[in-house]
Amino acid sequence: MKKNIWLIMTAFLFTLCFGAISLGDKTYAAEAVTGKKAILVVSFGTTYADTRKVTTDAVESKIRAAFPDYEVRHAFTSRIIIKKLAERDGLQFDTEKQALDKLKAEGYTDVIIQPLHMEAGDEYEKLMKVVAKYEKSFDKISVGRPVLYYTGQEGEKPDDYLIAIKAVQTQFPKLGNHEAIALMGHGGVNPSNAAYAALQLKIQDAGLKNVFVFTVEGYPTFENLVNELKANKIKKVTLMPLMLVAGDHANEDMAGADKESFKSRLIAAGFQVETYIHGLGENTGVQDIYVQHVKDAMDNKYKERSKERPVIPVID
Numbered sequence: 641m642k643k644n645i646w647l648i649m650t651a652f653l654f655t656l657c658f659g660a661i662s663l664g665d666k667t668y669a670a671e672a673v674t675g676k677k678a679i680l681v682v683s684f685g686t687t688y689a690d691t692r693k694v695t696t697d698a699v700e701s702k703i704r705a706a707f708p709d710y711e712v713r714h715a716f717t718s719r720i721i722i723k724k725l726a727e728r729d730g731l732q733f734d735t736e737k738q739a740l741d742k743l744k745a746e747g748y749t750d751v752i753i754q755p756l757h758m759e760a761g762d763e764y765e766k767l768m769k770v771v772a773k774y775e776k777s778f779d780k781i782s783v784g785r786p787v788l789y790y791t792g793q794e795g796e797k798p799d800d801y802l803i804a805i806k807a808v809q810t811q812f813p814k815l816g817n818h819e820a821i822a823l824m825g826h827g828g829v830n831p832s833n834a835a836y837a838a839l840q841l842k843i844q845d846a847g848l849k850n851v852f853v854f855t856v857e858g859y860p861t862f863e864n865l866v867n868e869l870k871a872n873k874i875k876k877v878t879l880m881p882l883m884l885v886a887g888d889h890a891n892e893d894m895a896g897a898d899k900e901s902f903k904s905r906l907i908a909a910g911f912q913v914e915t916y917i918h919g920l921g922e923n924t925g926v927q928d929i930y931v932q933h934v935k936d937a938m939d940n941k942y943k944e945r946s947k948e949r950p951v952i953p954v955i956d
Contacts (some may be wrong), residue, residue, distance in 0.1 A: 675779060678711040679703060681935060682736050683756040684763055685716030686887040695885045695921025699756060700926040701727035703934055711748070715739035716839045717763050736767055738854035740774050743746065749779040754934045756884050756921070757786040759835035761828055763877050782940065787869035790942065797942055800929075801842040807925025809848070811880070811916070818875040822865055823882040824894050824902065827858020834839070836860060836882075850874065853882065856893055862902060865907060876912040880901060885919040 681703060685698045696714065713950040715736045716722050725731040733744065736753075743751055753771060757764045764786055771783055783802070792799030808934060812821055825836045837860060840853045848870060854865035869877060879902060881890040895903050895915040906913045920926045 662750045674809065676711070676747055677709060677750040677752075678713065678743050679707060679752045679754060679755050680736070680739050680743070681712065681714045681756065682739075682767055683714070683716060683884060685718040685721035686885040686888050687721055687727070687728070688885065688891075690908075691886045691919050691921075696756060699921050699927050699930050702924075703754065703931055706931045707934065710752070713739055713743075717767060722910040740770070740777070744774070744777045751778050751780070751781045752784065752934055752937050754784040754930055754937065755786055756930065758825065758920075759786050759788045759832045759885070761826075761830040761832040764832070765830070784930070784935040784937040786933075787920075787929055788839060791838065792923055799842075801839055803847060803929060804839075804926070805843060805846050805848070807846075807923055807929060808882075808920065808927065810925055811918070811923060812851070813878055813914075813916075815850060816876075818873055820852060820869060820872065820874040820877045821868075822879050823851070823853045823878050824851060824879060824889070825858075826889065827855025827856045829858070833858040856889055857899040863907070864907070869906075869911065873913065876914070877906060878914040878916055879906075880916040881919060883919055884921045886917045887919075890917050890919070 659797050681696070681700045685694070694873060697847065700712060700714050704710075710817070715734045719735065722733050722735065725733060726811075740751070740861065751774075753767070755764055755767055768783065771781060772810055774781055787804050789798055790797035790800045792802070808823070815821065823839075825839075827833050827836060833855070836853050837857050843851050851869050852860075852865055854860045854862050856950070868874075879894050882893060883889060893901060895917055897903065898904060899908070903913050903915060
């Protein structure tokens with residue numbers, strides 16, 4: 641009897657350690673313990689409910705459908721927008737820190753964070769600083785890249801710019817003679833603002849004529865845009881936001897009735913102006929970009945140099 645008890649206990653301990661054991665014709669397997677997995681979608685946020693539904697919410701839904709084994713949640717980085725939505729509409733949105741604290745408290749071990757930024761600017765850097773504080777809170781925590789990141793370097797990295805151009809191109813109107821499209825990005829003082837100038841070069845490389853990029857707060861400037869329109873003898877221009885959502889910048893800065901809006905300034909300069917007030921989050925091709933970037937983060941792709949390339953020396 642004691643021998644049988646000893647055999648049973650030995651088999652039980654072996655199963656716990658190695659997952660399975662065979663006794664006679666039967667195999668007894670230990671139940672696999674799977675960590676809880678989550679995807680945290682992070683955006684700046686918007687107070688425009690209509691555009692939120694068809695942009696950030698739509699991207700979140702696309703990600704949820706693509707990764708059914710993951711819990712998908714959303715967080716805003718703008719405290720001002722979070723406060724305004726709470727006071728005006730009674731809506732509660734988590735900051736990225738609050739969302740990560742909840743995931744940690746609920747026992748999630750594998751977290752993928754996908755920012756919905758266009759480029760790796762100030763908001764992206766602030767997010768990365770927050771994420772760095774949670775590296776030991778989860779077994780795995782990875783961050784997907786924004787829309788504009790890699791430029792196809794050395795054939796090892798994807799050309800995020802060309803992929804984005806192909807997606808955005810699907811919403812372009814057919815251009816006639818002396819007509820152009822102007823894509824309005826946000827811009828800023830962060831060095832990543834150079835992404836917009838790089839995008840302009842990539843558009844030219846793609847063979848697209850009379851498609852110009854300018855920014856609200858950076859380079860290329862609105863003045864650069866006007867100079868290009870005049871140099872190319874453009875008479876009519878369609879303004880489009882190069883932003884995830886069509887919020888204040890699209891509705892007011894770009895297409896507003898105020899004399900300082902870009903639309904009004906172009907009309908005053910003698911151009912005919914049409915406006916396309918839709919955020920890029922409505923574009924299914926852009927939604928697919930975010931889904932792919934989540935997958936790349938899951939697979940830890942493009943993080944290391946290829947074996948064919950020399951190792952970057954470490955300088956002490």
